[in-house]
Amino acid sequence: MLDRPVPWRDAWERALYGDAGFFRTSRPGDHFRTSAHVGLFAEAVAELARRTSAATVVDVGAGGGELLTALDALLPGTELVGVELAGRPDGLPDRITWGPELPDRVEGVLIANEWLDNVPCPVVEVDDDGVVREVLVDPRTGRESLGEPYDSRWLGTWWPVAGPGRRAEDGQARDAAWADAVSRVHGTAIAIDYGHVRDDRPLFGSLRSYAGGREADVVPDGSRDVTAHVAVDAVAAACGGRLVRQRDALAVLGVDGSRPPIDRARSDPAGYLRALNRAGEAGELRARGGLGDFWWIIADTAGHGTLAT
């Protein structure tokens, strides 16, 4: 590990994806729960695939393959592809293709749940004289210092910062990564993530770390996740996409959080419990202040007109 301050983006890249990086040595599911770990989420993706007659579903940043494993049973005739820098998970159904590269061309659905927040970005801060500078970090301790003055067209357009101490993350690399993914798709491409739009950017940025199910000190040492909320309006503009909250997108796909009628508990106790469990999952996926607030950045490159809300 480097023992001198480096730009955040470099430290972040190494911390997550270097040889001993966080996502090389552990699976996301060991540390946090995402929509992909909730059964009904796969049902919604399967419904989208059916409505758009998708030949293929590609999961970018597929983590432990949870979504694809669930889709294996739900979409028997559909090609399933995991794009993931980490190795193939043990026990992944044989028919699921797995590798680190995006396919050149996708006929169908490409989905990326909580990928873009892990695409490293330059971090900037305004110094006491009002100059925007790149933030440097010591990867061993997380201790920060300010580096050279920093300017970019992306910041000027999407996240202008002014006032000592104000911070931002320059999302240009995320816009480019997602635009590249979308350019390969004939069908529907959806990036799903926590994020912000121009009117509600966080004043001091949103760099965070998580490990073992908890928020941790932000240190790019490979022992923990490093993430920052996504400037979703910038990503949408870069790919010609639309923004929809997860709760609304899932409602269109039939994810219903209503509880089963109590009478069913007597007439069909097992069915009642199953329905109650589904309602609980729907509630989790659509919750305000939780997963329901996530943004779906939807690019419909085949004119299906699906997910109109």
Ligand SMILES: C[S@@+](CC[C@H](N)C(=O)[O-])C[C@H]1O[C@@H](n2cnc3c(N)ncnc32)[C@H](O)[C@@H]1O
């Ligand atoms: C927060 S995890 C999300 C995993 C899963 N999608 C979920 O929702 O549980 C982000 C994943 O993206 C993967 N990843 C990051 N950059 C990638 C890239 N360029 N190509 C493929 N996978 C990538 C990481 O290795 C990590 O497993």
